[in-house]
Amino acid sequence: MPKQISGEFDVRREAELAVERLVQEYKIDRSDIQVAAAGDDNTTGTVASGADRDRETGEPGESPTHGRIRVSVTVDDAMADKAQEALRQAHGV
Numbered sequence: 001m002p003k004q005i006s007g008e009f010d011v012r013r014e015a016e017l018a019v020e021r022l023v024q025e026y027k028i029d030r031s032d033i034q035v036a037a038a039g040d041d042n043t044t045g046t047v048a049s050g051a052d053r054d055r056e057t058g059e060p061g062e063s064p065t066h067g068r069i070r071v072s073v074t075v076d077d078a079m080a081d082k083a084q085e086a087l088r089q090a091h092g093v
Contacts, residue, residue: 005083006072007092008038015069018090022073026082032075038068 009015015035022028071092075083 002074002076003080004072004074005080005087006070007087008068008070009092010068012069014091015071018071018087018092021086021090022083026079026086028073028075028079028083032073034072036070038070
């Protein structure tokens, strides 16, 4: 029976590392992994991100992130403990 295992990350890089470990080490299909904001602090297209181009240099600004990032993965019972461990090792809580 499929289970959904989730972890929340303070840093996007940690979330990305968790996804890569799930895919590369445990051969979990990317379509079984979801990455999303863990709360209302992050927005997608509803609030200006602060990443507009700098008027002086023309370079893109840095987009600030607020709040945690949730990585969820759907796995079978046999893979549930391994998926949970992969999220934990990448500092997911």
